[in-house]
Amino acid sequence: MNEVVSFFSTTIRLAAPTLLAALGIVFSERAGIVNIGTEGMMLVGALAGVIGSYVTGSAWLGMLIAVFVTVLFSAIFAYFTVVVKADQTVIGTGMNLLASGLTITVNRALFGASTSPPEIDSFGIVAIPGLSSIPIIGPIFFNHHIIVYLTFILVPIAQFVMFRTNIGLKVRSVGENPKACDTVGIRVGLTRFLSILYSGVLAGMAGSFISMGMVSFFTEGMIAGGGFIALAAVVFGNYTPRGVMLSSLVFGASNSLMYRLQALATNIPSQFLLMIPYVITIISLCIVSRKSNKPLGSGKPYIKE
Amino acid sequence: MTTILEMRNITKRFGSVVANDDVSFSVRKGEVHALLGENGAGKSTLMNILFGLYEQTSGEILYKGETVNIRSPRDAINLGIGMVHQHFMLIPAHSAIENVVLGYEGNAAVLDLKGAAQRFTEMAERYHMNIDPWELVSNLSVGQQQRLEILKALYRDVETLILDEPTAVLTPQEVDGLFEVIRQLIAEGKTVVFISHKLPEIREICDRCTILRRGKVTAAGLEISEIKDLNELARLMVGHEVELVTEKTLSEPGDVVLNVENLNYTNDKGIHVLKDVSFDVRAGEIVGICGVDGNGQSELIKCLTGLLPATSGKIELMGNDITGSSPKEILKQGIGHIPEDRHAMGMVGQMNLRENIAMVDGHDEPYSSHGFMHWKWIDDFSRKLVAKFSVKTPSIMEKAINLSGGNQQKLVVGRELSREANLLIAVHPSRGLDIGATKYIQSQIVEARDRGVAVLMVSTELDEILEIPDRVLVIYSGRILACLDQCDCTRSGLGLLMAGIEDDSEEQTA
Numbered sequence: 001m002n003e004v005v006s007f008f009s010t011t012i013r014l015a016a017p018t019l020l021a022a023l024g025i026v027f028s029e030r031a032g033i034v035n036i037g038t039e040g041m042m043l044v045g046a047l048a049g050v051i052g053s054y055v056t057g058s059a060w061l062g063m064l065i066a067v068f069v070t071v072l073f074s075a076i077f078a079y080f081t082v083v084v085k086a087d088q089t090v091i092g093t094g095m096n097l098l099a100s101g102l103t104i105t106v107n108r109a110l111f112g113a114s115t116s117p118p119e120i121d122s123f124g125i126v127a128i129p130g131l132s133s134i135p136i137i138g139p140i141f142f143n144h145h146i147i148v149y150l151t152f153i154l155v156p157i158a159q160f161v162m163f164r165t166n167i168g169l170k171v172r173s174v175g176e177n178p179k180a181c182d183t184v185g186i187r188v189g190l191t192r193f194l195s196i197l198y199s200g201v202l203a204g205m206a207g208s209f210i211s212m213g214m215v216s217f218f219t220e221g222m223i224a225g226g227g228f229i230a231l232a233a234v235v236f237g238n239y240t241p242r243g244v245m246l247s248s249l250v251f252g253a254s255n256s257l258m259y260r261l262q263a264l265a266t267n268i269p270s271q272f273l274l275m276i277p278y279v280i281t282i283i284s285l286c287i288v289s290r291k292s293n294k295p296l297g298s299g300k301p302y303i304k305e
Numbered sequence: 306m307t308t309i310l311e312m313r314n315i316t317k318r319f320g321s322v323v324a325n326d327d328v329s330f331s332v333r334k335g336e337v338h339a340l341l342g343e344n345g346a347g348k349s350t351l352m353n354i355l356f357g358l359y360e361q362t363s364g365e366i367l368y369k370g371e372t373v374n375i376r377s378p379r380d381a382i383n384l385g386i387g388m389v390h391q392h393f394m395l396i397p398a399h400s401a402i403e404n405v406v407l408g409y410e411g412n413a414a415v416l417d418l419k420g421a422a423q424r425f426t427e428m429a430e431r432y433h434m435n436i437d438p439w440e441l442v443s444n445l446s447v448g449q450q451q452r453l454e455i456l457k458a459l460y461r462d463v464e465t466l467i468l469d470e471p472t473a474v475l476t477p478q479e480v481d482g483l484f485e486v487i488r489q490l491i492a493e494g495k496t497v498v499f500i501s502h503k504l505p506e507i508r509e510i511c512d513r514c515t516i517l518r519r520g521k522v523t524a525a526g527l528e529i530s531e532i533k534d535l536n537e538l539a540r541l542m543v544g545h546e547v548e549l550v551t552e553k554t555l556s557e558p559g560d561v562v563l564n565v566e567n568l569n570y571t572n573d574k575g576i577h578v579l580k581d582v583s584f585d586v587r588a589g590e591i592v593g594i595c596g597v598d599g600n601g602q603s604e605l606i607k608c609l610t611g612l613l614p615a616t617s618g619k620i621e622l623m624g625n626d627i628t629g630s631s632p633k634e635i636l637k638q639g640i641g642h643i644p645e646d647r648h649a650m651g652m653v654g655q656m657n658l659r660e661n662i663a664m665v666d667g668h669d670e671p672y673s674s675h676g677f678m679h680w681k682w683i684d685d686f687s688r689k690l691v692a693k694f695s696v697k698t699p700s701i702m703e704k705a706i707n708l709s710g711g712n713q714q715k716l717v718v719g720r721e722l723s724r725e726a727n728l729l730i731a732v733h734p735s736r737g738l739d740i741g742a743t744k745y746i747q748s749q750i751v752e753a754r755d756r757g758v759a760v761l762m763v764s765t766e767l768d769e770i771l772e773i774p775d776r777v778l779v780i781y782s783g784r785i786l787a788c789l790d791q792c793d794c795t796r797s798g799l800g801l802l803m804a805g806i807e808d809d810s811e812e813q814t815a
Contacts, residue, residue, distance in 0.1 A: 164415055165415050166414055166415075167414070169399075169407055169416060170408070172398075173407050176396040176397070176399070180393075183390065184407055184408030184457075185408050186408045295398075304358075
């Protein structure tokens with residue numbers, strides 16, 4: 001029984017950073033931006049969070065700083081894709097390479113290459129009083145980092161904003177047909193720019209949660225494809241916050257399964273076990289063939305005649 | 306009547322191209338004012354300036370007597386100017402009502418779609434337009450989408466409505482419905498600017514007209530009622546005399562070139578799209594297929610050209626069974642195909658003219674041998690073709706996308722006609738083209754017929770169907786309802802058949 005509880009609890013914990021980043025991406029994707037650079041944004045957020053926490057001594061202030069820095073970083077992506085109208089894939093890839101190099105350099109410059117990681121404040125487990133003591137349900141759902149709760153609370157809010165509000169309609173529309181939006185007086189560029197910054201906010205939170213919640217330190221390249229998995233979660237979740245939650249849980253479960261199998265010390269080489277989440281990502285993307293909500297104007301810069 | 310809108314000395318340059326050259330345009334309150342001109346004459350540019358999508362290089366705009374500065378569509382909408390674009394500005398993935406409220410200034414942060422839908426439905430009923438506000442736009446017909454666009458503008462309380470080539474995509478019945486709506490708008494004191502190059506409908510619905518040619522005004526504010534001869538308007542538009550009727554002698558049909566027997570096609574959604582279609586086309590005759598878009602024409606042509614597999618039935622070309630052959634094999638048998646959508650199927654926009662010309666037969670002599678292209682020969686051939694079909698282009702190295710629609714179509718028609726096919730399939734050959742280009746392409750098709758080519762033509766334009774084919778097949782819901790000799794065709798008779806209403810007295814030879 002303990003194994004099962006632990007499996008589901010881990011699933012939720014591991015799904016959270018993917019879900020958090022994906023809840024940002026789902027808005028920028030809907031606005032017509034393919035944000036390949038999420039991986040890099042999360043990486044920047046992870047390091048900025050650790051530095052912020054180290055300097056201020058507070059995980060919360062660390063995350064705030066991470067969000068600020070990541071938004072600045074995503075503004076570079078937004079500037080080149082929306083204002084300069086450069087190719088999103090190329091710029092996104094560039095952002096990832098830049099983030100990789102930048103975080104390595106800054107990390108080594110500040111903390112040295114070989115020394116042990118600095119002591120920082122990080123997010124602890126917050127058991128919800130009362131609820132967490134319910135058998136089985138309690139440990140699975142109500143014994144997590146506070147960011148995990150916030151992430152899952154954000155899902156219905158994001159769903160509401162996307163489908164019920166004026167802003168949500170605008171975001172969904174500029175991704176489908178920017179020209180039509182132009183003719184009804186919507187500022188397409190601004191809407192897309194802000195959608196990218198918003199995805200930067202959540203990528204920064206997700207990245208810093210990984211470095212200050214999942215673990216308490218920064219290591220080079222620690223996002224390890226998490227940004228791409230979040231992108232995949234958005235496609236697999238068919239571009240809705242609710243769908244993204246389900247797909248993130250699938251990826252969380254596959255990660256959780258991998259850890260379980262590793263712990264069981266089977267004869268399967270660990271390299272194969274490490275492949276599980278990625279293989280599941282690929283397979284799940286292949287089987288998505290139902291009517292896609294992918295925006296018609298996805299990936300295309302809007303150029304006024 | 307007072308003047309509601311005045312555009313004074315508008316000039317618009319795109320780089321070195323002058324799209325509008327000192328254009329003045331004045332519209333009275335409560336009239337339907339036609340803005341006439343060939344494609345590329347600058348009609349849409351002028352209206353896009355008025356609607357705030359472009360900014361004029363010089364000139365001023367007065368609305369209700371005051372100078373206005375329209376910098377964006379929002380400014381135009383706030384002044385009370387609405388526009389229905391030729392290519393609809395709708396989002397197919399959203400519901401009708403979402404499209405209506407999109408960008409509306411009165412929206413609350415949390416949308417009240419139910420309230421909006423109620424207001425929308427009341428408005429739609431007032432204009433006798435039935436649209437379910439919750440239906441996805443992708444499920445609406447083209448005519449419904451246009452009505453939605455008009456309602457979208459009316460929802461914003463516009464007083465002046467610009468309609469950019471509104472009839473280009475409509476069936477005759479839908480055009481009548483549109484005209485009813487326009488009349489109702491005028492009765493309510495609104496003003497309509499009607500962009501078109503179709504002369505008969507201008508005469509039917511418009512009060513006055515302004516004509517543009519190559520960016521300049523050639524006639525301003527002509528009273529339509531005072532115009533006796535449509536040729537006069539055509540001359541002002543085109544700049545020289547045009548024959549509004551394509552000259553054509555009686556056909557002398559020869560042997561059967563294409564024979565279709567009991568062709569059936571069921572699509573992947575299980576819909577029986579073509580039902581026992583049988584007909585033939587003989588050498589030296591033009592057979593026209595007329596019908597409202599979406600009644601199986603597109604699938605029929607795709608079955609004939611090998612792009613779709615027929616479910617059952619037989620297709621014979623010059624006595625050879627080509628049912629189930631690949632498009633390449635069929636093309637080799639001598640079919641020229643002017644496809645319905647030149648952008649999607651007829652050409653590759655990003656490739657230059659000579660590449661587009663070499664595209665169909667490029668793998669054969671004399672275009673190439675052993676996989677190597679003979680560019681020298683292709684260049685010579687391309688230059689001849691471009692000259693022969695008067696394709697206006699700076700050079701054969703120009704990208705096809707940079708040509709005007711008419712010249713792109715001439716390129717496709719020229720390529721297909723020069724393949725010396727036995728059968729020419731021409732689908733909407735004049736769609737989106739102006740009078741000059743339309744007449745040119747029609748005359749080329751008639752000329753091919755006179756050389757003994759069998760021609761199968763698909764069109765939704767009644768004017769074209771009444772004029773060009775020697776025999777007319779009416780297709781409705783995947784079935785050939787009637788086969789008529791051209792002399793037996795009447796506008797009203799065809800209109801009824803296209804709507805699926807069979808008249809027993811009509812002689813049916815199919």
